[in-house]
Amino acid sequence: MMLHRSLAAGVGLAALATSAFAQSAPSAEEISALRAQVQALSARLEQLEAQARSQGQVQGQVQGQVQGQVQASAAPVAAGTSAATTPTATPAPTQVAARTAPAPSSVDWATGLPEWRSPDGGFSFKPRIRVTADLSTTLGSDFANRDLTTTELRGLRLGGQGRIPGGFSYWIEGDIADNSVSVANAFIAYNRKLGGRDLEVSAGQRLNDRGVEGGTAEDQLPFLERSLMVSTLGPERGAYGVGLTSKLTGSQWHASLSVTGDAISDGTTNDTVTVMGRTHWSVLKSETGFLHLGGWGFVEDLTPATTLASRNLVVASRGNDNLRLSSGTYANPKGASGFGLEFGGVHRAFWAMAEGGKRVVRTAGRDFDQDAFSLSTGFFLTGETPPLSTRTGTWSRPKVANPLGVDGYGAVEVVGRYDTADFTDSLTGGKGETWLLGVNWYPTNNTRVSAHWSAWSVDNRTGVFAGDDKGDTATVRVQTAF
Known part of the structure; x- marks a missing residue:
């Protein structure tokens, strides 16, 4: 802007000098009129510059128009005509309309589904879709009713953000699974910068921020089901809770704190209240990888009149409801607390993660320990970088280097995991473990085909399938998610 003002002033002074040479003794009225004209042209320049910035016009066009007006105004003065009577050039109506017409709203297809944005970028909307179908078979159990082959629409999730x-x-x-409809994430958030970091405060229901696996959406996990560790150490209300959540995120770390009640319910009983926090730090970050360190914890206040229902944890596949690990029941609960630690990292196409912790249930009689941990690893045979976020400490979808098509065949990942859970501090609690090996094929960023095999052992102390048992489960999944 200073350059343009200098240009206008220079042109005006040049006109003044020309007039001075053309007329050896210019009158005071002519000089005063010319100065007034230059000031008016400077104001006009500022107006045109503002219009050019809003409509993306090239500054050179503005300069040309202003210079033309200055020269047209200076010419009559040089010829002995009063500058006060010089008419001012006015843009054509079509030019004004072109500069003031609002830009059309934009639609971005970069993520596979349309995202609509208002012309000023203030409003946006993007639909969310997930479809997951499983085929699972279990063999080798001592109980014939556990050896099942099932098909399942693992999830049909529809929504928007x-x-x-x-x-x-x-x-x-909203999620449609197991022939029932439930609400998953449903919240409104406020976002702003705080000391150069991203601060988010949300109200509503959202997924727990509890560890790498526990804080990742199911469609973005390297595995088909969350580990026994995640299911064991969670609060009584489950993976979702309605309340307030705050997150502060830097380039290589984040911290969160939430205060929530139960997940969306019918409102016929008192809610439990859970306070949960988590932090992680991605250290030693370089072009080839980083080291992940993290920890989380929670305290929950349980309603005294409640008897904690036995948890039936998924073992290997959600499609087989007869293959579950039972936690046992706990009468007269007072409260519970839990904590977990995370340690792992990424190096080129390889990743590894260890997570574990403890949950303590406090009852009128005594306290009960629940222990669990998992070790997991993976490697992209096609060279992609494992999508473990250094900002949030959770998984995202991999960015496929060569999507399926004429010149590509997608990304291929080999994964493995060992996980175990122990509820035997209670007389009715069981224990179990699984060894998993799987292959994930990502034809594109939004599609996935997986084949996973698990060798499991379960020892339940109560229920129809009580006793020590072991077997194998194979699961194939086809998924698309946006």
Whole structure:
């Protein structure tokens, strides 16, 4: 802008000098009129520059128009005509309309589904879709009713997310699974910068921020099911809770704190109250990888009149409801607390992670320990970088280097995991473990085909399938998610 002002002033002074040479004794009125004209042209320049910035016009066009007006105004003065009577050039109506017409709203297809944005970028909306189908078979159990082959629509999730002017955003999803409909994420958030970091405060229901696996959406996990460790150490209300959550995120770390009640319910009983926090730090970050360190913990206040229902944890496949690990029941609970630690990292196409911890259930009679941990690893045969975020400490979808097509065949990942859970501190609690080996094929960023095999052992102390048992489960999954 200073350059343009200098240009206008220079042109005006040049006109003044020309007039001075053309007329050896210019009158005071002519000089005063010319100065007034230059000031008016400077104001006009500022107006044109503002219009050019809003409509993306090239500054050179503005300069040309202003220079033309200055020269047209200076010419009559040089010829002895009063500058005060010089007419000012006016843009054609079509030019004004072109500069002031609002830009059309944009649609971005970069993620596979359309994201609509308003012309000023303040509003946006993007649909969310997930379809997951499983085929599972179990062999080798001592119980014939456990050796099942099942097909299952593991999940059909529909929803949307977007932004609202003022720093607000929203997210809502409904999930159709096991012949029932439930609400998953449903919250509104406020986002702003705080000391150069990203601060988010949300109200509503959202997934727990509890460890790498526990804080990752199911469709983005390297495995088909969350580990026994995640299911064992979670709060009584489950993976979701309604309340307030705050997150502060840097380039290589994050910290979160939430205060929530139960997940969306019918409102016929008192809610439990859970306070949960987590932090992680991605250290030694370089072009080839980083080291992940993290930890989390929670405290929950349980309603005294409640008897904690036995948890029936998924073992190997959700499609086989007869293959579960039972935690046993706990009468007269007072509260519970839990904690977990995370240690792992990424190096080129390889990743590894260890997670473990303890949950303590406090009852009127005594305290009961529940222990669990998992060791997991993976390697991209096609060279992709494992999508473990250094900002959030959770998994995302891999970015496929060569999507399926004329010149590509997608990404291929080999994964493995060992996980175990122990509820035997209670007389009715069981224990179990699994060894898993799997292959994930990602034809594109939004599609996935997986084949996983698990060798499991389960020892339940109560129920129809009580006693020590072991076997194998193979599962094939086809998924698309946006």
